[in-house]
Amino acid sequence: MESRVALWSFIILFAAAVTAVPYSPTYNYGFDAANLVKRQTQDPIVVTKLPLANGTVPLRPEIRQMKQNPYKWNLFLLSMSMLQYTNQNDEISWYQIAGRFIRSTLEPNPNIKQVFMEFLSQVLFRLVQMIATWFTDPNERTFYHAAAADFRIPYWDWAASPPAGESVFLPDFESEGIQIYGPNGWQYIANPLYSYKFNPLDPKVFSQGDFPNWTETKRAPFEKTDNRSVAHSIEHARPALQQRLYTLLSNYKDYGPFSNKYWGTATNQSQFDSVEALHDAMHVLVGNRGHMYYIQYSAFDPVFFLHHTMADRVVTMWQALYPNSWVTPQVAMEHSFTMPPGEVQDVFTELKPFYANASGAFWNSEMANDTLHFGYSYAETIPGQAGSKSEDRTRLIAAINRLYGSSSPSTLVQKRKRALERRDRGKFSQLRQGTLSDDVSPDFSREPHVAASLVTDDNTYTEWIANVHVQNGALNGSFTIHFQAIGGPHFPDTGWELFRSFSLSCFCGLGVNWSTQGRDILILTHTIPIHTRHTEAANMKLVRFLMKCANETVTIELKNGTIVHGTITSVSPQMNTALRTVKMTPKGQDAVSLDTMNIRGSTIRYFILPDSLPLDTLLIDDAPKPKNKARKEAERGTGGRGGRGGPRGRGRGRGRGRGRG
The missing domain is CATH 2.30.30.100 (SH3 type barrels.)
Known part of the structure; x- marks a missing residue:
């Protein structure tokens, strides 16, 4: 036990960010690891179920949760680094996997992305098992084997409120180099979550704009990567993203409109948001004219896969809420890996190029309708021991409300109603009449919130949204449209993404213009929640x-x-x-x-x-x-030396204090 505590203390600072010395491109294991990896990964692209761990289905963790286990976190970073450093010509390399993913991302069906994510998860799982065996110390090997046994790729929850004092965009995405511990001791290497380095860069593949000059993936590339700008943009956008996610999970009960951004115009439906449109918004925010910003370059950024695992989790939660709605036949709107536009896709459409077995059968949406078929689940969707679907659904709804309900209009309204009800009782009414004792100082500064006025006598409220139609490929690549509230302050000349406006993001390919290719114009649909902006109306008036x-x-x-x-x-x-x-x-x-x-x-x-x-x-x-x-x-200007008040405003300081609660 003492050795375990000592070892835990020794490695608790795994992957600490260091910027003072040059870093190595990848971890040096002291032997030719590349050949071992190549021999282990030369099977055809067969996506199979990952093994159970002690008879149970392992969960995909949120990335912050994975960090709490330093053994698992270390294996994750080592495997990511190894995959990124694998020769670009190898079939199982970061370069080839990312390129193949991009060719499949134009599918309106999220299941192709789910199978692809499971393919990457399977590759990383194999690497993690291999790395765990290379620790020679018996105690270390025991802990690393345990961490590897239930390893699953993490997701990045960009919609939930981050822990107090932390940013939604993790600091682990921002450091160029990391100090990491492996089978060959401590080493300072390139951070595999910061960027992917092309070796070599092919200017024919990355031929647009400044991309032929960038030898690694970039985010907000104004001269160099500006992760701080990305972090601020996401922080400002998170309440609206959270509300959109909450609305999708609570109000979108049919798979068609929930799944993709073409459904609204293709079927003349009134629901214009989708999990695909929400996913697109994060691409634009994280990329900000870097690789994540454009479809054909996006999958090379390491954050891409963490983001797509989150999208898979959203789809999985939606499936658990509405198990009777699934893939609806739909015409393919854009080219996919094997299907031209105009072909009808349904639940039995083959999700090429992924085999389900060595006999040559491909996965399809019917086979991929349950994460348990792939050997993983999420904390919110894992079936309970009692086996009651009703109890599982109740537990899931409670988790969704806890994680994503704080920005929903119904939650805001109820909070304000309760606050106003408390204010209308007892001493507050006495204060209005001027009869309250001087030794009590309640908070009477909060005027009725805008959202509270939306509640009607029958306890219902009006939820306002803006539905937007926009032409795909209208501009040269992805773009963002900002809307200004009527009567609000004018936008600053720069830093619009940090200004409290509401906006939508369109995720497109760079250099793609459908009107010049003899193609029908594709109309995308998006929804902008206005309620999150109502909650800021009071501040806007003050400004x-x-x-x-x-x-x-x-x-x-x-x-x-x-x-x-x-x-x-x-x-x-x-x-x-x-x-x-x-x-x-x-x-x-x-x-x-x-x-x-x-x-x-x-x-x-x-x-x-x-x-x-x-x-x-x-x-x-x-x-x-x-x-x-x-x-x-x-x-x-008197009372400068006064003491602050206590919780009820009765504090006293030297002289004439500013006692205040």
């Missing part, structure tokens, strides 16, 4: 109001407790505020006079405005509005 407050003298409290008193020069759409004739009082310090000061909007807690204006206090974050006495002291 517009502040932008008109030039030359007004205000008091601002920052989130770190600093009080700033000065005259507004300008306010940006992001609430960045420029002041002149400033008196600044940091928390616990004396006041300082400044000629000018610029304050970032993200640091502001609230504004206190002159009595001459229609609003006296603008709350920026969730802090309570200051008591009248503290407000007057703040306006006069």
Whole structure:
């Protein structure tokens, strides 16, 4: 037991990011691993069921969950690195697998992608088993064998709220090199989640734009990869993505409209969103004019497969919710691996090039309708021990509500209704009448939320969406359309993807124009949820109001407790505020006079405005509005050394404190 604890402590820092020294292209095992890999992977492309682990079906983990097991995480990175470094001409190499995947991605049927993901999972599973046997220390080998036994490829959940203090876009995607432990000790190698390096780059394959010059995959390639920009874009888009996912799982009960973006116009249906359109949005956000941004280059980015495993999970959850709806016959709209446009696809269409057995039978959607057929499941969809489908469905619905319900309009409405009901009881009504004791300071700063006004007497609400038709290939490649709310602040000249607008993303090939190829124009459908923007309407009004407050003298409290008193020069759409004739009082310090000061909007807690204006206090974050006495002291700039209030606003400090809850 002691040796296990010591070993665990030793490797807990697996794959720590390092940037100080040059990295090796891949891990050096001390022998020619490439030949061993080649001998192990020369079978035909037969996708079979992965083995059980101790009689149970292993689960595909969320990537953050996999990181919590350093043995499994290390095997994952080593196998990814090995596959990426395999000779590009080998049939089982990252280059060949990605290229084959791209040729199949034009199918409207998600099952071809499911089988392809299982093919990649099978390749990685074999590599993981092999690497685990190369650890020579008996204790290490035991732990690595256990981690390898139930290894399954992870998914990246870009829709759920990330853990507190973390970003949706993992830091593990951003470091060029990683320090990693393997059978031959610690080594610093190229991070297989950061990029794929072409060896060599074929400019005939990557012939468009700047792609012939890039020897590795790029994200937001403005001079070089800008993963921070990608992370910020995804962070801003996540609430809308989450709401779209929640709506798809709760309202789309037929497979046709749920599965693909052509269904709405092809059948004149009213449901225009789809899991394919949602999947496309992430391609555009992650790629941002890099490889993930364009269909024909997208699969080479390592994040591509983590994203597609997430898409497979979404389809699997939908199947569990609506087991009686499955693949509907549909005409192929674009070229696939073996099928030209115009051919009818149904549940028995062969999912080439993937064999189901060595006899030459191909997979089809009927065979691929259950992840258990491939030897994996997800935590939300694994059947319970009781075998009750009703209980399994109830458990799944609870998980969906927990993971993705926070941005749904129904959840927002119910939260606001409960908040308003609590406000209307007891001491709040006394406060309105001016009869509440001074020693109590409840939060009366929150005005009724926009969403609450949408609830009718019969406890229903109106959900607003924008359905959009757009021509596929309308522009040279993928593109994003931004919409501005009427009456909202104008867009900045740059950084639109970070501005709080609503937008849709169209994922297309680079250099593809259907109108010049004698093809029918394909119309894609997308849906934009407007409710997530309703929830920001109050903030938008505050920004517009502040932008008109030039030359007004205000008091601002920052989130770190600093009080700033000065005259507004300008306010940006992001609430960045420029002041002149400033008196600044940091928390616990004396006041300082400044000629000018610029304050970032993200640091502001609230504004206190002159009595001459229609609003006296603008709350920026969730802090309570200051008591009248503290407000007057703040306006006069006194009480700079006062202590902060406790949870009910009764704190006392030295002198005349700004007691506030």
